[in-house]
Amino acid sequence: MSEVMVEPEALAAWVAIPSVSAGPAGPPSVRRSARWLARAMLRLGCSHAEVWETEGLPAVYGCRPAADPGAPVLLVYSHHDVHAAHPPEWRVTRPFSPVLRDGRLYGRGASDAKGQLLCHLWSLRAHLAERGGAGPAVTVKYLVEGEEEIGSVHLADLLARHSDELAADVVMVSDTMIWSLDHAAVCTSVRGSVTAGLTVRGADRDVHSGAASGASANAAVELCRLLAGLHDGAGRITLPGFYDAVAEPPAAVRESLATLPFDARTWLDETGTFAAGGEAGFGVPERLWTRPSAEVARLAAGPAGGPALGLLPAVARADLLLRLVPDQRADRVAEQLRRWLAGRRREGYAYDIDVSPTTSDPYRTPAGHPALDALFRAVGRAYGSPARPVGNGGAAPAAQLARACDAPVLFFGTGLPGDRWHGPDENVRIEALRLGARALTGFLGELPRCVRSGGGG
Structure with a gap:
C-alpha cells in the first residue's frame, strides 16, 4: 500500500x-x-x-x-x-x-x-x-x-x-475513539444516550437562613439526596428495570477486552481523572464499552457568583447523562427515569424531570457483515497487526x-x-x-x- x-x-x-x-x-x-x-x-x-x-x-x-x-x-x-x-x-x-x-x-x-x-x-x-x-x-x-x-x-x-x-x-x-496506536482496533458498537434536567423546588423564593435554617425545605439538600440514590452501593443504577435489556457483548468483544493492554496509571493520566470508579465487578474498558452509566453533568443551586448571603436556595437543578448499551432503548430508559423519580418524591417539595428529545439509541454493527470484515482487514494492514474489536464510550x-x-x-x-x-x-x-x-x-x-x-x- x-x-x-x-x-x-x-x-x-x-x-x-x-x-x-x-x-x-x-x-x-x-x-x-x-x-x-x-x-x-x-x-x-x-x-x-x-x-x-x-x-x-x-x-x-x-x-x-x-x-x-x-x-x-x-x-x-x-x-x-x-x-x-x-x-x-x-x-x-x-x-x-x-x-x-x-x-x-x-x-x-x-x-x-x-x-x-x-x-x-x-x-x-x-x-x-x-x-x-x-x-x-x-x-x-x-x-x-x-x-x-x-x-x-x-x-x-x-x-x-x-x-x-x-x-x-x-x-x-x-x-x-480508538484505544492505542500500538494496538489495531475497530469499534463495533456505541452507547446510546438520554439527557435530562432534574429540578427540585422547596420554596417560592430563596429564604434567609436566619429565618428558616433547620426547619424549612432545602432544595439543594433534597436534590443531593436524590442523586446519592441514583446508584446503589455496588455502583449499579437504581432505575426500575434498567438492566433488564442490557445485552451481553459478543464473545469476540469479551475476549478482546480480556487481553486488551490496559494500564490504570496511564489511563488516569490521559483522562486527567483521580480514580477509576463505577460498577463493581467490571474493569475500566468493560465499564466504558459494555455497561451502561449514569452521570451528573452539572449542578446548580442558589445565586450564581458572589457570596451565598446566608440564603437557603428555593430551587436546585442537576443535568443528568445516561449512557445506554445494546439492547436498551432510549425511550424506555426515559420512562424508567420518570418512574424512578416518582418513587422517591417527598412531601414539601415540587419535582420536575425534563428529558431532552434529542436522545439516541445504542447500536452494534451486525457481526460477520462483509463490510465489517473488510474494515478489520484494512485496519490490520494499515497498523501491521490484526485488529481487535472494541467499543466506544460515547454516543x-x-x-x-x-x-x-x-x-x-x-x-x-x-x-x-x-x-x-x-x-x-x-x-x-x-x-x-x-x-x-x-x-x-x-x-x-x-x-x-x-x-x-x-x-x-
Whole structure:
C-alpha cells in the first residue's frame, strides 16, 4: 500500500474557524466552516459538494460516484461543529489558534471531529491516485452536520428531506475513539444516550437562613439526596428495570477486552481523572464499552457568583447523562427515569424531570457483515497487526442513520483517550491521522470485493 499524504496545515486552517454550535456567536462561524469544508471536498476528490441549510445550522454534503454503476455506496457521517471552549483553561495555545507541537496539532476540533473527517477526504484522494484516473471503486457520499454538539436537533429532517441523495449500502460514522496506536482496533458498537434536567423546588423564593435554617425545605439538600440514590452501593443504577435489556457483548468483544493492554496509571493520566470508579465487578474498558452509566453533568443551586448571603436556595437543578448499551432503548430508559423519580418524591417539595428529545439509541454493527470484515482487514494492514474489536464510550446517531438508510453502520475514528475531547488543549496525533487515512484508503479498495450495490447509488 502506498503512503497516504496528510495535511496538518489544512487541518489547522479548518480548526482556526471557531465553529461552536452552542450560543449566539456560533452561526456565522459554523457557516464559514461549512463553506470551507465544501471547498475542501472538491479539492480532495468529490465531484459535487454543497451546503445544506436547516432551520438551525448548516450541514455539508459531498459525493464522488463510482465508475461502475453497480459498485456499492458508502455514506460517511461526521460533524464540523465543535464543543464550546473556555480560553483561560487552555495552556498550550488558545482554542482557535492551532499549533503543531511534538507530533500533535492542538486546537478545538482537531480530534473531535475535523481531523477524523479529513482522514476520509485524504483517503479518497489517495484511492483515486491508486486507480489512475479510473474513478473510485465505490461511490462515496459525505454527510457532515453542524449541530452534533447540540444534540443533532435537525438531523432527522435532513435524513428525511434528502433520503434519495443519502441512500447507501453501508454507512460509516467517523466520530469515535480508538484505544492505542500500538494496538489495531475497530469499534463495533456505541452507547446510546438520554439527557435530562432534574429540578427540585422547596420554596417560592430563596429564604434567609436566619429565618428558616433547620426547619424549612432545602432544595439543594433534597436534590443531593436524590442523586446519592441514583446508584446503589455496588455502583449499579437504581432505575426500575434498567438492566433488564442490557445485552451481553459478543464473545469476540469479551475476549478482546480480556487481553486488551490496559494500564490504570496511564489511563488516569490521559483522562486527567483521580480514580477509576463505577460498577463493581467490571474493569475500566468493560465499564466504558459494555455497561451502561449514569452521570451528573452539572449542578446548580442558589445565586450564581458572589457570596451565598446566608440564603437557603428555593430551587436546585442537576443535568443528568445516561449512557445506554445494546439492547436498551432510549425511550424506555426515559420512562424508567420518570418512574424512578416518582418513587422517591417527598412531601414539601415540587419535582420536575425534563428529558431532552434529542436522545439516541445504542447500536452494534451486525457481526460477520462483509463490510465489517473488510474494515478489520484494512485496519490490520494499515497498523501491521490484526485488529481487535472494541467499543466506544460515547454516543453517536448510528441507530438513527441505520433506520433512515436501511443499511448497516460501521465505525471508524482516530481519537485517543489523551486527545482531551471537550476539554482544554484538545489535540490530535498526526500519526493517528496518517494511520487512519491509510486504513480508509485500503477500505475503499476492499469494499467492492465483498459488498454489491443494493440500490444505494
